[in-house]
């Protein structure tokens with residue numbers, strides 16, 4: 204129906220990419236192809252689908268839509284963000300080395316250190332706010348640089364283009380975890396990344412009802428290698444979840460705009476609040492990486508982290524439990540506002556000394572600002588902090 208969807212604007216792609224009216228019925232919404240297998244006229248003679256671990260039409264529509272949103276050709280959906288991360292790591296072999304940030308999603312840190320170190324892969328955790336820090340750690344075994352920006356939970360910004368220049372010159376794969384920004388705010392492949400990883404669970408799904416991951420790339424060989432892992436290892440999601448995410452994406456641009464607006468208002472409200480010590484939000488001009496954020500992002504998002512002044516763990520717990528509109532929960536990126544306590548929740552698997560070095564202290568709270576009415580969100584913060 205739409206032959207050049209990939210040349211259209213973000214909102215149009217969010218609603219239409221990968222999706223055509225169903226050829227048998229004309230249904231406008233992509234059907235949930237709830238089938239594990241597909242009829243073959245004679246062995247090997249089929250319509251491109253054989254078995255749903257490898258391919259499923261509902262999932263394929265979603266993968267094409269996600270690829271379009273990241274301005275690239277190939278998409279693969281996984282049953283979780285960690286499943287997607289795992290598939291990238293399976294491209295490595297014993298002896299290979301990985302350079303990554305020292306301020307990462309706890310689950311990424313956990314799979315690197317607790318799963319893959321055991322298989323003889325070495326990880327370097329560095330401060331990547333200056334891409335030059337990577338250079339001294341590169342040797343002939345360096346195969347992958349893995350970055351997350353904005354970082355979780357302290358909202359540092361890493362210069363994707365700066366890192367990509369170094370990885371390209373040294374023939375190293377660059378993967379960017381783009382979960383916090385979403386494709387609405389940032390497209391790492393345009394800046395030189397080889398692979399974009401998403402926890403689709405967060406902003407892309409957007410309604411806190413699905414756990415899913417994705418990998419996107421423009422490199423055909425890389426896509427084939429990742430497809431092999433995806434089909435061989437089998438962490439692929441079912442068609443109902445793919446449908447829910449396709450539905451969620453149709454409002455991604457509307458939701459992200461609202462997350463950014465509310466995030467900005469919450470950040471400004473908290474900045475001078477007497478109970479707040481530090482605040483982390485890349486939209487402030489005095490944020491150390493504000494210039495890069497402005498350069499590589501189209502907005503600053505809805506994630507705001509704060510530390511509470513003179514608060515020990517008990518006082519932090521007391522405040523975290525007082526919210527009435529924000530829910531105390533892990534995860535982020537849904538329409539509803541969430542408050543998270545990183546050191547006991549999302550980042551519990553990172554050793555205390557390591558996390559405190561990068562500011563992940565017991566008095567830190569991370570807010571995922573949702574799209575409720577801003578007056579109710581500010582009133583909730585006011586009463587919780589009082």
Ligand SMILES: *Cc1c(COP(=O)(O)O)cnc(C)c1O
Nearest residue numbers: 283284285308355382402404415
């Ligand atoms: C949640 C998250 C992940 C892991 O994704 P799951 O869908 O929970 O497996 C990875 N990276 C970041 C930045 C996340 O927030």
